[in-house]
Amino acid sequence: MFKLKSPGHAEAELETLVKRLFAVQEQRNALLHSAWNYSQNFGALMRMKSSAKAIQGLRHRLHRMPPEKIKATRSDIAAVADSLARFTMAYIQEPETTTR
Helix, strand or coil: CHHHHCCCCCHHHHHHHHHHHHHHHHHHHHHHCCEEEEECCCCEEEEEEEEEECCCEEEEEEEEECHHHHHHHHHHHHHHHHHHHHHHHHHCCCCCCCCC
16 A cells, blocks of 8 residues: 555655564564463463474473563554554555545
């Protein structure tokens, strides 16, 4: 849509935004596509990520996940969503006209 409506404008801004979108997608997927548990041994939330590879077989990895990291991910997603909305309003969406 951007390239059709605003060719040549804000290409660098779009490229940066796309990179940020992919980065928060990875953060989001790490949170959602994991098994979670609270470990009393570590006194922390633990995230288990499983992956299957043809050569290595099924692997499980445990990661400590402090609540601050989860909050930071939520904040990152909100910030990028806001940037996307602003970009869309500036370069893609037609301004709404009000008639009275």
